[in-house]
Amino acid sequence: MTLAPVAGARGTRDLDDATCRRIALTPTGAFAAAFAVAPLDRLTDWRAAPAAGPA
Known part of the structure; x- marks a missing residue:
């Protein structure tokens, strides 16, 4: 769950926005x-x- 906001923040340079x-x-x-x-x-x-199902 943490990886996606951090990866997004690297692209936008804003961790709060990505989160x-x-x-x-x-x-x-x-x-x-x-x-x-x-x-x-x-x-x-x-x-x-x-x-x-099995009988």
């Missing part, structure tokens, strides 16, 4: 992924049939 961007973009990306998967899961009815 704030990482803190903002990480939850934003997580929620975007969740909201993208939820409709696809509902559309494909992926969890409707239980998986066949």
Whole structure:
């Protein structure tokens, strides 16, 4: 988790800016992924049939 802000700060020369961007973009990306998967899961009815397991 520390590597990304430090690597970003090397490019911008501002550790605070890189840290704030990482803190903002990480939850934003997580929620975007969740909201993208939820409709696809509902559309494909992926969890409707239980998986066949060992008997």
